[in-house]
Amino acid sequence: MLDKQEIYDQFKNLEGQLHAMLAQFADLQGEMTQALEQNAELEIENQHLRELVRELQRTLPEDPETPQGLSKSRQILEKLYEEGFHVCREFYGTRRKQDEECAFCLEVIYRDQ
Incomplete structure (x- = not known):
């Protein structure tokens, strides 16, 4: 059987691991949000470029x-x-x-x- 100090130490250790995991989760969530925002911006930019290319193809000489x-x-x-x-x-x-x-x-x- 574990004594009270060992049990307390295990809880403190587990609590530290949970805090570290929560911090990693928050960091990963922030990076994912940033990647999704950048992806949306690039999709808009890409659409703009496609429209610009179509317009240029119509206006340039044959x-x-x-x-x-x-x-x-x-x-x-x-x-x-x-x-x-x-x-x-x-x-x-x-x-x-x-x-x-x-x-x-x-x-x-x-x-x-």
């Missing part, structure tokens, strides 16, 4: 190559870039902060020109 040598698909990428979005593999679809230049995006749009 010629496969323009006088400056860009295909229609590269024209679309160029327009997206000018609208303030990354078109490079590394950051595709994210906003360019303060419209900073991105060498990766420019490479995608203008390579082989």
